[in-house]
Amino acid sequence: MEHVAIVNKAWKLIPKIINGTKTIESRWYVNKTKPWNSIKVGERVFFKNSGEPITVSAVVSKVLQFDNLDETQFRNIMKEYGDGIQVIEREYDEYYQSKNYCILVFLKDVKQLEKPFNISKKGFGSACAWMCVDNIENIKL
Numbered sequence: 001m002e003h004v005a006i007v008n009k010a011w012k013l014i015p016k017i018i019n020g021t022k023t024i025e026s027r028w029y030v031n032k033t034k035p036w037n038s039i040k041v042g043e044r045v046f047f048k049n050s051g052e053p054i055t056v057s058a059v060v061s062k063v064l065q066f067d068n069l070d071e072t073q074f075r076n077i078m079k080e081y082g083d084g085i086q087v088i089e090r091e092y093d094e095y096y097q098s099k100n101y102c103i104l105v106f107l108k109d110v111k112q113l114e115k116p117f118n119i120s121k122k123g124f125g126s127a128c129a130w131m132c133v134d135n136i137e138n139i140k141l
Contacts, residue, residue, distance in 0.1 A: 062106035
């Protein structure tokens with residue numbers, strides 16, 4: 001399985017992945033949404049800013065999943081993994097209070113692609129922020 005993680009350009013996360021300050025991709029959900037129970041060590045994640053081509057890939061070195069999130073668990077996640085996540089807001093605000101699940105995807109072997117490429121999100125939904133595919137070639141444009 002291969003994965004596409006779509007991130008908000010305004011957060012400037014891709015340069016942090018490239019320079020090694022962001023070593024963990026986090027996703028916070030109300031419901032169990034991809035990549036929950038769908039990502040494994042050794043699989044590849046491709047990263048792109050919304051509306052732009054894929055520019056970076058990385059290999060998954062570890063996956064942690066947390067459910068039944070509460071303030072204590074949130075604070076423990078931020079204390080232990082916040083620097084690697086590079087999350088901007090570390091307060092238990094309304095955004096995090098509304099989430100029930102968190103998945104942490106640890107990254108290694110980060111590569112900036114020499115030839116960025118576009119993908120088709122057909123069948124995944126226009127608002128999709130994470131895609132799981134058998135082979136990235138199947139959605140490459």
